[in-house]
Amino acid sequence: MDKLETKHVYYTMHFIISLASSIMFTTYAIYYIEELGLNPLQLILIGTAIELTIIIFESVTGVIADTYSRRLSIIIATFILGAAFLFEGSIPYFSHSSLAVGVLSTFALLLIAEFIRGIGETFLSGADQAWLTDEVGEEAVAKIFVRTNQLRLVASLIGIIISVALASIALNLPYLAGGALYILLGIFLCIYMKEKSFEKVEAAYEKPWKAMSSTLLSGVTFIKNKPLLVMLLVVTVFIGATSEGFDRLWEAHLLEAFTFPSIGSLDVVVWFGVIQFVGTLISIGAMEWYQRRFDVNQPKVIRYSLFYFTIGQVFFLIIFAVTPSFYLAIGCFWVLGIIGSITAPMYQAWLNQQLENKSRATVLSIMGQGNAVGQGLGGPFVGVIATRYYIRTALVLSAILLLPAVVLYGKVMKS
Structure with a gap:
């Protein structure tokens, strides 16, 4: 498989993942709150459950990807995630049966589903970026990451429309559709995804524990010897703490703080779809303009962008939280979406450019653990406050938790 084909497989994979995610997560908060009856603390605890799973399993699955196969790890992830989402969408059927007793309450069933999902996420985290970087080379990944993010936003637009249509019929249908898409993606990857540049660790099968422990040690040592990676690991902890509060509570905040304007017969489900659709459309245009205006492959551009955009994230998150204006809150939400869509691929590219091939997935997984630690520690605290x-x-507290990341980015920018 040549580089062009590899790139297209990566684009297709993330297009389908984003389509499935958009279908499920556009209306998931309404599903959780109105169908499953969760309160703000339970919303956060659901997020904590998946983050704790990631903390426990992330390094293990990253080591497996570096020791045996990134392709295999990705394919395993898609099938596990598909099963988890199908189960999560089926909870209303279980909760109306005799299973919904004792520990098998609706909330407990949801925790089980998120635990399974967390395992799937760890098999995917790091492995996809490591596979792409090995196959096409470090010099090509920055533009591929940016283009992938644009395709993901396009997929999100399509997914928003599908999500609203399905949720208008039944709030659990988006999860069933998303789970089915993941299963189909797994089948697609089994057929079309190739792996030519990966070098399997010697003794991977004869002495599996020794091979995996050697890979893990190599990744940890590599991070320790690079101060920039240590700094990025710390940054991911604070980013995780902030994102958990915002991602889990922004819909609940809008529902609690505002009366949605009456425009025709638009109900809340449609309103959330419109908000996310317009925001995604704006983000696509902003990303295209930014990559045309600046050379996103340049480390200096990446460093300055991360610093100034993170400051903007703190500012607009606070405004989003405190403003009494519904429309200003929506505007801030859209700006936060633009910031995330620009900084995420830059961070991925910058991080991958610092890594060595043999432990790439392991190091990326450790970074993922840092994010999960931030979400796991910050999430419950924010949930209790909420x-x-x-x-x-x-939400204001979530913004404050991002300030240490601003300080660390500032130090890197100056140096």
Whole structure:
């Protein structure tokens, strides 16, 4: 498989993943709150469950990807995630049966589904980026990451429309559709995904524990010997703490703080679809303009972008939390989406450019663990604040948790 084909497989994989995610997560908060009856603390605890799973399994699955096969790890991930989402979408059927007793309450069933999902996420995390970087080379990944993010946004637009249509019929249907897409993606990857540049660790089968422990040690040592990677690991912890609060509570904040304007017969489900559709459309245009205006392969551009955009993220998140204006809140939400769509691929490219091939997936997984630690520690704290006081207060706290990342990015920019 040549580089062009590899790139197209990567584009297709992430297009389908984003399509499935958009279908499920556009209306998931309404599904959780109205169908499954979760409160703000339970919303956060669901996120904590998946993050704890990632903390436990991330390094293990990253080591497997570096020791045996990145391709195999990715394919395993798609099937596990598909099964988890199908199960999560089926919870209303279980909760109305005799299973919904004792520990098998609706909330417990959801925790089980998220635990399974967490395992799937760890098999995917790091392995996809490591596979692509090995196959096409480090010099080509930055533009591929940016283009992939644009395709993901396009997929999100399509997914939003599908999500609203399905949720208008039944709130659990988006999860069933998303799970089915992951299963189909797994079949597609089995057929079309190739792996030519990966070098399997010697004794991977004869002495598996020794081979995997050697890979893990190599990854940890590599991070310790590069101060920039240590700094990025710390940054991911604070980013994780902030993202968990915002990602889990922004819909609940809008539902609690505002009365949605009456425009025709638009209900809340459609409103959320419109908000995310317009925001995604704006982000696509902003990303295209930014990569045309700046050379996103340049480390200096990446460093400055991450620093200034992270400052903007803190500012607009606070405004989003405290403003009494519905339309200003939506505007801030759209700006936060633009910031995330630009910085995410830059961070991925910058990180991959610092890594060595043999431990790439392991190091990326350790970085993923850092993010999960931030979400696992920050999430419950923010959730308690949201439940005992106000969701506004919890969102402001989430913004404050991002300030150490601003300081660290500033140090890197100056150096």
